[in-house]
Amino acid sequence: MFAIETEGLTKFYDGQRGIEELTMGVREGEVFGFLGPNGAGKTTTIRTLLDLLHPSAGSARIFGMDSRRDSVAIRARLGNLPGDFGFGKHTSGGEALALLARVRGIETFMRAEELARRLRADLTRPLGQLSRGNRQKVGLILALFHRPELLIFDEPTSGLDPLMQEEFLALLQEERDRGATVFLSSHELDEVQRVCDRVGIVRDGRLIAIERIDDMVGKTQRRVSVEFAGPGPVDLDELRSLPGVMGLESHGARITFRVAGELDGVVKAIARHRLIDLEVAHPTLEEVFLTYYDEGGDEDRAGEGAQGADVVHEGMAGEDGADEGGAG
Amino acid sequence: MIALIAAQLRERRRSPLSWGLPLGAWAAFIVAIYPSVEGALEKAIRNYPEALKKAFGIGELSTVEEYLHAEMLSLIVPLAVGYLAVRAVASALSGAAESGRLDVLLSAPVSRRSLVWAAFGAAAVELAAVLAMALALTEIGSLLAGAHLSFSSALAGFANVWPLALLFAALTIVLTGWSLRTSIVTGSLAGVLVGMYVLDLAGRLDTSLDGIRYASVFRYYGNAIENGIDPVSFLGVTVVAVALAAAGVALFERRDLAG
Numbered sequence: 001m002f003a004i005e006t007e008g009l010t011k012f013y014d015g016q017r018g019i020e021e022l023t024m025g026v027r028e029g030e031v032f033g034f035l036g037p038n039g040a041g042k043t044t045t046i047r048t049l050l051d052l053l054h055p056s057a058g059s060a061r062i063f064g065m066d067s068r069r070d071s072v073a074i075r076a077r078l079g080n081l082p083g084d085f086g087f088g089k090h091t092s093g094g095e096a097l098a099l100l101a102r103v104r105g106i107e108t109f110m111r112a113e114e115l116a117r118r119l120r121a122d123l124t125r126p127l128g129q130l131s132r133g134n135r136q137k138v139g140l141i142l143a144l145f146h147r148p149e150l151l152i153f154d155e156p157t158s159g160l161d162p163l164m165q166e167e168f169l170a171l172l173q174e175e176r177d178r179g180a181t182v183f184l185s186s187h188e189l190d191e192v193q194r195v196c197d198r199v200g201i202v203r204d205g206r207l208i209a210i211e212r213i214d215d216m217v218g219k220t221q222r223r224v225s226v227e228f229a230g231p232g233p234v235d236l237d238e239l240r241s242l243p244g245v246m247g248l249e250s251h252g253a254r255i256t257f258r259v260a261g262e263l264d265g266v267v268k269a270i271a272r273h274r275l276i277d278l279e280v281a282h283p284t285l286e287e288v289f290l291t292y293y294d295e296g297g298d299e300d301r302a303g304e305g306a307q308g309a310d311v312v313h314e315g316m317a318g319e320d321g322a323d324e325g326g327a328g
Numbered sequence: 329m330i331a332l333i334a335a336q337l338r339e340r341r342r343s344p345l346s347w348g349l350p351l352g353a354w355a356a357f358i359v360a361i362y363p364s365v366e367g368a369l370e371k372a373i374r375n376y377p378e379a380l381k382k383a384f385g386i387g388e389l390s391t392v393e394e395y396l397h398a399e400m401l402s403l404i405v406p407l408a409v410g411y412l413a414v415r416a417v418a419s420a421l422s423g424a425a426e427s428g429r430l431d432v433l434l435s436a437p438v439s440r441r442s443l444v445w446a447a448f449g450a451a452a453v454e455l456a457a458v459l460a461m462a463l464a465l466t467e468i469g470s471l472l473a474g475a476h477l478s479f480s481s482a483l484a485g486f487a488n489v490w491p492l493a494l495l496f497a498a499l500t501i502v503l504t505g506w507s508l509r510t511s512i513v514t515g516s517l518a519g520v521l522v523g524m525y526v527l528d529l530a531g532r533l534d535t536s537l538d539g540i541r542y543a544s545v546f547r548y549y550g551n552a553i554e555n556g557i558d559p560v561s562f563l564g565v566t567v568v569a570v571a572l573a574a575a576g577v578a579l580f581e582r583r584d585l586a587g
Contacts (some may be wrong), residue, residue: 013584052585072437080435086428088339095338096432102331103436142432245391252522 003028003150003181004049008058011048018044019205021058031172031182033196033213035189035288041205042185042242043083045083046154048078049183062150076104079148085139089128094136097123104146112145118167134161140168144175151175154185166192171193189288193217201288207245220288221246223281224266228253229274242266332438332446333453336420336460343454347412349543351405355462356469358399359477362392363485365519369395379533393482396466397553403487405462406492407521409455414517416454417500420447422510425585433584444501444577451497452490459486478522485553491565495545498522505579508586 005027011018019041026032036042046066047053049060051071059066062074087096097112114124121137130138136159143151157165172195175182188193192199192213199216201209211219228234236255240248242265248257253276259266261279270278369389373381389395421444424430433443463486470477496517503513524544531541541547546562 013586047585048399052431052432052434054582054584072439075435076437078435080431082428082431082435084428085432088424088427088429089340090342091335091429096334099331099335100432102437103438139432143435243342 001028002026002061003063004032004183005047005061005132006045006058007060009045009048009055009060010057011044011051011053012056017041017205018053018056019048019202020197022202022205022207023058023274024207024210025202026181026183028181029176030181030197031184031195033192034183034185034202034204035187035199036185037187040202042187042202044153044205045202046080046152046183046185049152050075063213071100072186077148078150078152079143079146081136081143081153081154081156083158084132085142087127087138087142090126092126093121093123093130093141096127096138096142100142101145106146108304109145111147112141115141115144115171118171119164133161134166136160137164140171144171147178148182149180151180151182152185153182155187156184157188157191165191189282216288219260220283221260222263222283223256223279223280224257224259224263224274225254225277225281226270228255228270229276234270234273239266239269242269329442329446329449332443333450334435336446336450337453338417339448340419340454342410343463346455347408348458349465350407351400351458352465355396355400355466357404358469359392359396359466359475360469360473362395362475363407363573366390375583382532382574391554392470392477394480396477397551398514401478401489401553402551403525405486406546407525408488409489409493410457410496410521411514411518412458413451413495413497414453414500414514414521416451417447418504418510418513420450421449421501421504421580422508422513425508426510430585440581441577444580445573448497448501452494453460455490455493455497459489462486481553484557488549488552488557488562491562491569492549494543495565495569495572498569498576501573501576502579503576505576505583507581556563 001179002025005079006022006024008021009022022041022045034042034045044053048055049062050069051067054068063077065074067074074196086152087093093116101107101112112123118138118223119137119140121141122134123141124137126311127135127138140156143153160168173185182195182196183210184196186191196213198210198212200207201211201216210298213299236250236253239255239257241246244259244261245266246258246260248255249285283311349432413551421430424433430443434440442536458510464484466482466486467477467479469475470482484505499517499520500513503516507513526547528541528544529545531537531539531547547564548558550558550561552558
């Protein structure tokens with residue numbers, strides 16, 4: 001059963017591309033990451049799901065209901081944190097909370113108080129007097145206080161300090177444990193990697209892949225740099241022959257290479273030598289995209305977009321079939 | 329709906345003070361000085377050109393009510409409160425879109441229709457509160473200076489501004505159906521407000537242009553402080569305002585709310 005289903009969802013506005021032919025499914029109870037660089041169409045997708053934007057073509061269903069016709073009923077069951085949360089300069093978080101509680105027919109504020117305590121949010125001061133991060137905390141409380149079945153977050157941790165980012169991720173885990181579905185739009189790969197079950201990758205308005213997070217991490221290449229105690233008898237050919245290792249280069253006592261998939265073999269091979277330094281860099285979002293384009297055999301970056309997406313989707317269909325709810 | 333209206337009024341709770349207080353204080357000053365300038369005014373007004381007196385609705389200024397109309401209610405109060413109506417609705421819709429408030433409200437089980445009608449309802453209450461504040465201060469000025477301003481006349485004069493302002497609240501909803509940029513909405517409607525006043529003025533100055541006055545709401549505004557409220561005009565403008573607001577709601581429901 002899908003909490004969110006889109007079929008060819010397309011939005012053009014002011015002559016600009018928003019999203020094109022977006023087909024995906026988010027299962028009930030999963031944390032679904034929606035990854036893409038700024039301007040990729042993440043926010044447009046969310047706004048279309050929420051009926052803030054009307055689709056140019058295609059459709060979206062949430063809990064089986066039409067996102068346009070049944071938008072009020074749908075919104076009764078979801079919590080949303082927009083990318084840049086605001087609610088008017090003079091209104092305090094408490095007043096905003098009281099209004100939304102009344103609109104949602106909620107009379108108890110215990111959950112909101114608990115969230116405020118955990119996030120160290122000030123609900124008494126007017127929002128215009130709060131920093132962006134503190135406003136964002138209020139937004140999180142408004143999105144979560146009514147224990148919705150579906151949570152939609154658009155760049156939720158922007159503006160939050162690292163401690164609060166951790167607290168947010170902990171809250172997300174709890175929401176998942178409770179059975180809520182989470183749709184998390186982000187351009188922070190680490191954040192998505194930590195909490196999501198699956199990710200959809202969007203670029204230039206098109207969904208280029210839907211993957212389980214483990215599969216995605218397995219496919220992406222990490223950059224490894226190793227400095228040995230001396231030039232010594234390191235067998236570079238042995239390293240080159242390890243599964244997933246590529247682009248190995250030697251610079252005296254230091255070697256660099258890329259690894260796709262598990263690091264176990266690499267770690268065991270280099271552990272036989274004395275190391276000075278070991279650095280494993282996670283891929284940037286751009287590198288993750290490159291992985292998918294390379295996999296699709298679309299080396300020509302100028303031809304990216306629809307063509308590359310189709311290639312990746314074909315691969316996905318063979319992998320998980322319709323059950324994946326993958327892009328078609 | 330009531331919760332939304334209450335929230336909008338809370339957001340704009342300073343309005344009666346920031347708009348009603350200066351307008352009321354100014355009107356109170358006008359009323360308060362009337363007893364001391366009464367004689368001189370009558371002499372001065374006799375030398376005014378008839379067309380000018382007619383255009384600006386200036387009578388003999390032989391009563392405090394006439395003086396209050398000429399100085400405040402014929403131009404300043406309707407223009408100011410009309411603009412306030414634009415600001416009030418723009419704040420609830422385009423301003424809310426710009427601040428992110430609209431996104432949050434429309435993530436809750438609130439229909440766009442309720443949201444827009446709530447903005448209109450809240451504006452209607454806010455305008456009434458500002459006018460009531462201005463009226464109260466004017467009466468206080470009259471009492472302190474012994475100007476003998478008739479309360480019922482003053483009430484009619486200030487109350488008559490309400491449907492005119494409400495019409496601009498409705499026009500704001502209509503315009504918000506096209507643009508969610510507050511500067512465009514408020515700027516355009518400020519122009520329409522002044523333009524309507526000028527149209528009416530031109531029609532009154534030149535009788536051959538009388539027909540153009542029908543395009544202006546000021547044609548139906550009149551001089552309620554002296555002549556009482558014209559119920560047909562009062563209700564007619566109110567009904568047109570509500571109809572325009574309904575059209576605006578339909579437009580707003582169809583538009584995209586881009587972030």
